[in-house]
Amino acid sequence: MIAVELRKLFRRPRTWATIAVLNALPVLVAVLLVWTDLAPRPGEGPPFLSAVLTNGALYPLAALAIVLPLFLPIAVAVVAGDSVAGEAQAGTLRYLLARPAGRTRLLVAKLVAVLAFVLVTVLVVAAVGYLVGTTLFDAQPGAATSVSGTSLTPEELAVRTVLAIGYVAVSMLGVAAFALFFSTTTDSPLGATMGALAVLVTSSLLFTLDAASPIAPYLPTRYWLAFVDLFRDPVLWRDITRGLALQAVYVGVLLAAAWANFTTKDVTS
Amino acid sequence: MSSVIATRGLAKQYGRLRAVDGIDLDVRAGDVYGFLGANGSGKTTTVRMLLGLVLPTRGEIDLLGERMPRAGRRVLPRVGALIEAPAAYGHLSGRENLALLDAAGPGGARRDRRRRVADVLEQVGLGGVGRRPVKAYSLGMRQRLGLAGALLRRPELLVLDEPTNGLDPQGISEIRELLLELHRGGTTIFLSSHLLAEVEQLCSRVGVLDRGRLVLQDDLATLTAPTGATVVRTPTPERVRATLDGRVAAVDGERVVVRGGDPAEVNALLVGAGIPVTGLAPERPTLEEVVLAAAATSADRVERAL
Numbered sequence: 001m002i003a004v005e006l007r008k009l010f011r012r013p014r015t016w017a018t019i020a021v022l023n024a025l026p027v028l029v030a031v032l033l034v035w036t037d038l039a040p041r042p043g044e045g046p047p048f049l050s051a052v053l054t055n056g057a058l059y060p061l062a063a064l065a066i067v068l069p070l071f072l073p074i075a076v077a078v079v080a081g082d083s084v085a086g087e088a089q090a091g092t093l094r095y096l097l098a099r100p101a102g103r104t105r106l107l108v109a110k111l112v113a114v115l116a117f118v119l120v121t122v123l124v125v126a127a128v129g130y131l132v133g134t135t136l137f138d139a140q141p142g143a144a145t146s147v148s149g150t151s152l153t154p155e156e157l158a159v160r161t162v163l164a165i166g167y168v169a170v171s172m173l174g175v176a177a178f179a180l181f182f183s184t185t186t187d188s189p190l191g192a193t194m195g196a197l198a199v200l201v202t203s204s205l206l207f208t209l210d211a212a213s214p215i216a217p218y219l220p221t222r223y224w225l226a227f228v229d230l231f232r233d234p235v236l237w238r239d240i241t242r243g244l245a246l247q248a249v250y251v252g253v254l255l256a257a258a259w260a261n262f263t264t265k266d267v268t269s
Numbered sequence: 270m271s272s273v274i275a276t277r278g279l280a281k282q283y284g285r286l287r288a289v290d291g292i293d294l295d296v297r298a299g300d301v302y303g304f305l306g307a308n309g310s311g312k313t314t315t316v317r318m319l320l321g322l323v324l325p326t327r328g329e330i331d332l333l334g335e336r337m338p339r340a341g342r343r344v345l346p347r348v349g350a351l352i353e354a355p356a357a358y359g360h361l362s363g364r365e366n367l368a369l370l371d372a373a374g375p376g377g378a379r380r381d382r383r384r385r386v387a388d389v390l391e392q393v394g395l396g397g398v399g400r401r402p403v404k405a406y407s408l409g410m411r412q413r414l415g416l417a418g419a420l421l422r423r424p425e426l427l428v429l430d431e432p433t434n435g436l437d438p439q440g441i442s443e444i445r446e447l448l449l450e451l452h453r454g455g456t457t458i459f460l461s462s463h464l465l466a467e468v469e470q471l472c473s474r475v476g477v478l479d480r481g482r483l484v485l486q487d488d489l490a491t492l493t494a495p496t497g498a499t500v501v502r503t504p505t506p507e508r509v510r511a512t513l514d515g516r517v518a519a520v521d522g523e524r525v526v527v528r529g530g531d532p533a534e535v536n537a538l539l540v541g542a543g544i545p546v547t548g549l550a551p552e553r554p555t556l557e558e559v560v561l562a563a564a565a566t567s568a569d570r571v572e573r574a575l
Binding site for chain 1: 374
């Protein structure tokens with residue numbers, strides 16, 4: 001079942017189109033940076049972007065930071081929102097369930113497929129970022145500088161980059177859980193995607209509002225950019241662990257709700 | 270004969286609407302069962318409950334001798350289904366769609382999958398369709414692909430909802446032949462339809478659903494058995510009435526209904542009296558008459574409650 005879902009996802013032209021579009025923005029930013037040589041001053045603009053002019057090896061992180069606030073969540077919400085509701089809209093859900101695929105199995109397979117999409121997307125963005133960064137900028141793999149100003153060995157940089165990719169993937173899993181839950185409640189994939197995006201927009205908006213500070217630690221987008229803390233010296237674990245715990249709670253609750261809803265609902269699509 | 274579909278008091282309620290209201294279906298092995306009903310009478314909801322897509326509010330379903338929806342994982346691989354319109358992934362070929370569907374559940378062995386897919390495509394008349402994506406298929410081709418999906422694992426029971434929808438007359442007769450051939454091979458067929466002619470040509474048993482209730486369930490031969498009257502066609506109906514005084518039940522143009530189930534006897538009387546007879550047959554109710562008598566109005570009509 002999982003193999004079936006993976007085949008469906010990665011044989012779909014839309015999946016690859018989404019990933020390609022996602023990579024367009026970081027590439028465009030890199031080209032503009034090289035062309036104008038106008039890097040944002042340290043502390044302004046997306047994280048890491050000020051550092052890439054001196055070290056292209058940091059560009060995968062800059063690329064992730066560029067797509068993280070908007071493009072990556074949209075892509076994940078589209079794929080996860082489509083997972084059940086898309087089958088319902090196309091009418092294939094009733095044939096899968098009458099096959100019988102088993103409702104719990106189908107939901108697990110959909111989740112795994114979305115997870116695979118998140119991982120592949122994040123890895124492709126990082127890989128393209130690395131290629132672009134090392135070809136367009138001066139790469140100094142031996143002399144990376146941490147956000148705190150101390151220097152990092154190439155091994156440290158590699159380990160921390162992998163951790164950062166993992167952290168971003170976990171953050172996106174939260175988005176996927178929202179979209180997957182909404183996807184089991186409706187027959188409209190667009191509705192499910194918009195529902196998940198509405199949650200994220202609300203969360204980002206409340207985060208900037210002082211009056212919302214009592215609930216700020218519980219907003220799903222609160223710790224998204226905490227992966228930057230991995231590049232401090234020493235690593236600042238506080239926000240990272242909180243971010244992981246928060247996403248775990250959201251993912252657990254939403255998947256349980258999605259399962260409870262999907263296994264007891266009448267499929268009339 | 271053993272029971273293939275048996276429901277007891279099966280009901281589905283949506284809010285205050287009783288879509289299906291306590292029906293006792295009885296489909297036996299070897300039947301071609303015609304499940305008739307107007308649009309909105311609850312046919313589709315019933316079919317979905319049989320297949321475990323919609324969960325019943327009350328009542329029990331036994332499918333191939335096992336309780337649904339609990340035994341779905343064991344029973345459903347032995348059932349082929351076409352539920353309303355066919356559906357497939359438009360960007361993939363028909364072959365790929367069938368392979369994915371087969372891999373999505375239990376009971377479809379991987380090693381002979383390619384051969385089974387090729388066989389059913391051949392069987393429904395799509396053998397030469399090649400690698401064309403399904404989005405380039407015509408409505409009739411999609412219908413055939415849907416049927417191929419239902420036949421993929423040589424099911425003991427076929428549950429078909431409007432299987433000839435979208436097919437041209439040649440296609441309809443081709444599919445009818447295919448279904449009859451499968452039936453001769455021992456497949457039980459449950460055919461949900463509102464096309465009376467289709468059911469009359471194919472089915473051996475009929476159930477009629479009217480606003481959620483099963484108002485009729487019997488063998489087609491019993492339902493359309495001779496009524497004990499004879500239909501006479503003649504250009505001179507008045508003379509028939511005069512000759513067979515008191516036995517004429519109804520006159521409708523050149524068609525005269527005469528009480529008495531033996532056409533030969535009626536014919537002898539009429540010919541003896543020198544009355545020209547152009548047609549003579551025992552009277553049988555058509556399925557349409559039986560269904561209209563049993564089911565009151567079309568469920569599309571929404572009338573004010575009294």
